[in-house]
Amino acid sequence: MQQEAFANTEDFGGPDIVAVPGRLARPGRDAPYASYELARAFDEMFAADGAVRPPYAALDSRLSTLSLEELSRRQQACEQSFLHQGITFTVYNDNRATERIIPTDLLPRIITAAEWARLEAGLTQRIVALNMFLRDIYGDGRVLKDGVVPRAMIFGSKHYRREMRGLPVPHGAYVNICGSDLIRNESGAFVVLEDNLRVPSGVSYMLANRDVARRAFPAVFRSMNVRPIEQYPLELLATLRSLAPFHEDVSIAVLTPGVFNSAYFEHAFLARQMGVELVEGRDLLINDNVVYTRTTSGLKRIDVIYRRIDDDFVDPLIFREDSALGVPGLFNAYRAGNVMIANALGTGVADDKAVYAYVPRLIRYYLSEEPILDNVETFLCREEKSLNHVLANLDKLVVKAVGESGGYGMLVGPHASQTEREEFAAKVKADPDNYIAQPTIQLSTAPTFVGKGVEARHVDLRPFILHGAETKIVPGALTRVALKRGSLVVNSSQGGGSKDTWVLSQ
Amino acid sequence: MLSRVADSLYWMARYIERAEHTARLLAVKLESMVEQTPDDATASWARVVEALTGDDQPVTHQDAFVITKRLAFDRDNDAALVNSLAMARDNARQVREALSNEVWENLNRLYLRLSPVTMDSIWVHTPARLFREALEEMHALEGVTYSTLSHGEGWYFLELGRHIERVQLIGRLLDVHFRKAGDGMRGPKYFDWLVLLKFCTAWEPYTKQYTASIRPQKIAEFLLFDAEFPHSVCFSVDRMTEALARVAPGAPPARRAAVERLAGRLKAAVDFGQVDDLMSGGIAGFIADITRQCEQIHKTLYSSYITYGAETVL
Incomplete structure (x- = not known):
């Protein structure tokens, strides 16, 4: 059994694309681009005529002075560092668990300030509309009465949580942490492939990849005015805090399924970076609809839970009764307003394939604006x-x-x-x-170090959106890479890796 | 501190202590066996096996290769060095947020280094070297734990785990040596007493105190009652008592008293113990008593601070 380190709510794509054999980007040129091919897909680094796109110029000139051996050395140093830090996922084989690192590529993917401004505006618009939609379908159902979205599609969804109807959530924010998957299409425009509104993961890899790329290309990094992303844990903390304005000393916990979960490293990482408690279901108990953790000195109250377990497992009394990961009584405490849970329950109804198709209409309906980012x-x-x-x-x-x-x-x-x-x-x-x-979709390609040189590999983009009292998007993202030549599957369980994403400040 | 975190820190330290003890016994034994007759070496291996696994069956048909393999690398043997390290690491992994990066990375590196080792690969050269190197890394781990972790409650749970384990490990080692001390043929010889001191890193400190004259009674006195030597029972009991006073600062007084009373009783037993009384036949009983008291402290520690039910506090 193999677990997915960047858990997706659903796999996208599948075998829906033909890898188109390409032509060489730099015919006649030697290492490192000797076998870099350009095909139908948009390439992040090379224009169709083989010219280097301006944001990649500095990286290009650095690459031409580095030997492949030196690049390999840096790649190995990075893998060692991941292994020692325990940034791994577990593969079970013959009852022996072996740990693998998630491959990280040294070469950064670069996004210009103008591109980012558009992404930021588009993602903000989208998260606001999706939250208004959730508030609506768990409230008056105006969007259903007006016939914008078919009633049966919502009430028939297995992710619609009847228990959430009429329950107010702070700031009307149901989705507080979102990790949307975008791709760049053949014409170079970013389009949204999927909204992950439940328990998106991968943000710790965004941060770990930054360390890698900065160490591999320090001078290039310095020269390019890359916007920082290290503030993510602070922003996350502020977002969680904004959910519980009712008292000064808000106590926050990250709820993890435990050490066997493939994203456990990330749960521990975020708790440590925020300076809050990392708890498992068995650490929590409910008394009189108040949530406590069991500490050595006695019980301590918890006000906000950043849960990294799925709806189904949160509370065995309300949802799956065979769940050992959750906390009996947690939902009643939530309903009583004694604890806030991020993301709210029932957000999954808004990120399935059918609702996805309606998002542009939802943006027009709630915001009276045209969508800034298109869907596929x-x-x-x-x-x-x-x-x-x-x-x-x-x-x-x-x-x-x-x-x-x-x-x-x-x-x-x-x-x-x-x-x-x-x-x-x-x-x-x-x-x-x-x-x-x-x-059929073509993901864009980006330069990727593959041992014998730098080649084009398909990538997607997962930025992380925070939404509490206000919306915040840290200028960065997880760029996932399909490491197999021609492959379009970026999932970590199927040969996917990731790389750092540099958002330029000008 | 979360009770579960305290639990993991405590067990992490116990397993590290166990791993270190196993590595040291193996290193010392492998280094010293060349100087023993085959019969003496076999008797001495039997003591090591019993001290580490509790298994008192004779080991006559097993050679050093088989025994070392079982004690160090056999995944089916719970007491094997690699299993102790794996357990220590599993516990550490669950409380990453309570450890410093340095502590985690040292432990993780050590595990990753030892986990794929095979006997065949170390046996052709000097097998003791691997265990010596592992010991060095464990000392480094102890060093970064001391110097990079806040000496708060979590650190004291580590201290508790380390020393409660150490008391029992030293106890068992003394027990297997002194039980047959009067038996001329099968009992420990001069060289075995020297090795016992080395098993506890006590050779040099002992000679400073008692000169190089090796006498079982003095060894017992040193390893049980010396207040300054870190691998003595007395030293570890002192650390345990201190640590118990520092954990769970906000717990209700009645709970704290239950734990501290037991610790005080153990400390009194060790502080006022007399080696003369013990040598007249009571050493096994004394060690059994100390071990029993440690187990009681463990149980009360858990029921007071870690596994208590909500109904007892609300």
Whole structure:
């Protein structure tokens, strides 16, 4: 069994893309770019004609003076450092647990100030609209009455928590910590692939990767005015604190499933960096709807819980009764307003595939603004016009069942046979509500050190958005890399790694 | 401090102490066995095995290779060095936020270094060297623990774990040596008494106190009652008593009293113990009593500060 270190609520993509064989970016040039290929995808470093994009100029000139051996040495030093720090995930094999590091690439991915400004504005707009949506569907349901989103889609979702109806949350902020997945499409624009609104992870790798890249390229780093990200734990602390304005001395805890969870390193890291208690379910007990931790000196009250366990496991009395990770009675304490939980329960209803397609409309509906960041174009088969388009273009589209994940119930049009397409078309016609379709997606590529040189590898982008009394986005992100040549799967369990992301201040 | 964190720190320190003790016994034994006759070496190995595992079966058909493998690297043997280190590290991993980076990284590095070692790879050269190096790293770990961790409650839980374990380890070692002290044929010889001192890093401190004349009675006196030597029972009991006074500062007085009373009784037993009384036959009984008292302290520590139920405080 292998665990996913950057837990996704769902896997995206799957086998929906063909790796297009590329042409060399630098024909005739030697190391390190001897086998750097440009293909259909947008490349972060090289323009289509092979010219280095301006933000990468300094990195490019540094790379041309470093030998591959020196790069390898730096790569190994970085891996050693991760191993010693215990930044690992566990792979179980023949009852023997072995620990692996998550591969980190030395070369930073660079985002310009202008690009970041747009991302920041777009992500802020999105998180505000999503929170208004959650407040609405757990409140009056105006968006449902107005017919913007189908009622059945919300109430039928397994992530809709009836228990949350009518329950006020501080600042109307349901999602306090969000880690959205974006990609850069072929034309170079960032689009949102997925909103992770439940228990997103990876922020500790964003911070650890910064140490790596800064150590590998200190001079380049200094020369480029990279915006700092080290304040993330402080911002997170401020966000959590803003949820409990009712007294001065707010006591905060990070709730972890425990040391066997693949993201445990991150839970411990955040607790340590914030200077708050890291607790497991068994450390907490509830008396008279108040939450306490058991300490050596007696019981101590807890006001805010940053939970890193899923809804289902939070409270065995309300949700899954076989959960040993949660705390019996926690939900009642929450309902009584004696403890705040971040993220609120029931946020998962807003990040499934079907609701995703509605987010641009939600932004228009709640904010009367045009979305700054686009979605990947998505056709909802429940709408007749889209359905007709999908059926007519099955050979070009990826069709997915909304209730499924991990590649099930999916048709990859360009790869399917005529018979398969016809069979699938029948299924879609029989139950159009259950299907969405998207064009095939090309993730952008970024320079990645692969031992024998620097090559292009597909990347995505996961920035982390904090939303309490106000919205804060630390100028950085986790850039995940598909380390296999041509692969578009960036997940850590399937050969994915990550790299530092430099957001420039000008 | 969270009770669970205190629990992990306490056990982390106990397992590190156990690992260090195992590594030292193996290093000293492997270095010294070349100077013994085969029979003496076998008897001496039997004492080491019993002290480390509680297993008092004769070891006649096992050679040093098999025994070392079992005590150091056998994953099925709970007392094996690698298992002690793995347990120490597992506990440390659960309280990363309560440790300094230096402490964690030293321990993690040590584990990662020893965990893949095979007997075949160390046996061809000087097998003791690996254990010596491990000891050096454990001393470094002890050093960074002392110098990078705040000496607050967590540190005192580490102290408690280390010394409660040490008292019992030294006790068991003395027990296996003194039980057969009168038995001329199978009992320890002069060389074995010298090795016993080395098992406790006590050779030099002992000679400073008593000169190089090796006498079992003086060894017992030194390892049980010397107030200044860090691997004596008396020294460890003092540290335990001090640590118990510093943990759980906000706990209700009745709970604190329950623990401190037991610690006071143990300290009195050690402070006023007389080696002359013991040598007239009571050393095994004395050690058994000390061990029993340590177990009681452990139990009361847990019921007072760590596993208490909510109903007892609300």
